[in-house]
Amino acid sequence: MNVSRPAAAVDGYAALTPDAVLDALAGAGLHPDGRLLQLNSYENRVFQVFLDDGTAVVAKFYRPHRWSDAQILEEHAFALELAAHDVPVVAPLALRTTPSSAGGCMLAGTPATLAADLASGFRFSVSPRHAGRSPELDDPAVAAWLGRFIGRLHAVGARQRFAHRRSLDVASWGDASRQWLVDHDVVTPAELGAWRAAADAALALVHAAFARLSGLRVLRLHGDCHLGNILWRDEGPHVVDLDDACNGPAVQDLWMLEPEGPQRTAAWAALLDGYRVFMPFDDRELALIEPLRTLRMLHHSAWIARRWSDPAFPVAFPWFGTPAYWSQQATQLREQVELMSG
CATH class of the missing domain: 3.30.200.70 (Phosphorylase Kinase; domain 1)
Structure with missing residues (x-):
């Protein structure tokens, strides 16, 4: 029905x-x-x-x-x-x-x-209704537990693919976002040239990074696996909001959980070790972290622009669309170019 x-x-x-x-x-x-x-x-x-x-x-x-x-x-x-x-x-x-x-x-x-x-x-x-708190990712033990949790989620996700939901790919998340922003004159005129040059250079490297990974495994993902969508309780983590669930590479559900701070290296290793308890991980996917971050940046800008008529968005993102915003975006995209070129 x-x-x-x-x-x-x-x-x-x-x-x-x-x-x-x-x-x-x-x-x-x-x-x-x-x-x-x-x-x-x-x-x-x-x-x-x-x-x-x-x-x-x-x-x-x-x-x-x-x-x-x-x-x-x-x-x-x-x-x-x-x-x-x-x-x-x-x-x-x-x-x-x-x-x-x-x-x-x-x-x-x-x-x-x-x-x-x-x-x-x-x-x-x-x-x-489920309550919880954010996990402390700088703790290697917590990171390992979270890795096991994502591994279990992906073990189920790998059983089949979504037939109707979208797939995470460069064309829809990157190229389409860039083109929509240009076609709708969203970027301020003075910043358009620099932003477009940076976006085009970054997208070329993103395409190349995905093209190098032949046979990349695609499975059903949470899709937006950041700390705001993971609640931690005494019995461990659970996820909320599968609204962005999609087909894509496993690392998409891991890179946004990359820890920071002095325990970063140990916690990241623990996260991946925990993941491997339930699912194999293709280490080649680590090369997609910066390309995926780049896609998220472009997709996020287009998402806000598409929703700007919703009164909640100007209130939540008052800086969006200003010359300073697009100048910063151009700078960050150039930084992504440097990271992906290294």
Whole structure:
């Protein structure tokens, strides 16, 4: 069943009022007690919602037009598959409609994890609330544990590839981002020449780095595996937010966890050793760390620019789009050129 947005659904989030959030969850068979707290999220809108039974859940309302139903359901299926293999992940809950709701919902998935609220038109999912803290990556023991965790996640991810979700490649993450920024006149005129020259030089090296790695293994990834998406508890780490899950090389889920500080070398080695307990690691992928960092820089700039009409973005990134921002980006891209040329 396809959970399509009703024609009246709005493109932005202005209509997603607290009442609309509570009504949507009621339509999906839950019983909010009236309290909710908006959580930090730029791409989607995420709320902690308290229920009548004293528990709380986290509801994620997806940005319209970003993902298809098939892409969202594939993310949900991956999370449930990870959970079934005892990989600690916050997976979506099965939902049900309730005849007494004012607007009602359409549900999709097996089990039904994706809902479309008929009143507001927003698609959403609900997951259990999980608390935690950031892992201390400069501790080699913690880094090794985290490496084992990512290795377990990838052992499941390697079982098949995503059919509907995107793949991490230079063309879509790098070339397309660069071209979109140029075509939409986002870069300030005085800085455009320097930024474009640096971006083109960096992308040429990124293409070359990927071309050198023949037979590169591709698997299902978390895709955005930074510390903000990993929560640490006494029993170890678990991941939240598979919203950027994609196909790609294993090192994509490792390089953003590279430790800093005096224990950096030992902790990074421990991270990779822990990973190898559950998954082999192709050491050639280490050559992709700076190319992947470069792709992330370009993709991030294009992402903010594409979302600038969302009122949350100018507030969160007030420096974006200024001459100083693009001058800094040009400098950082030139630094990436030096690192990839070394």
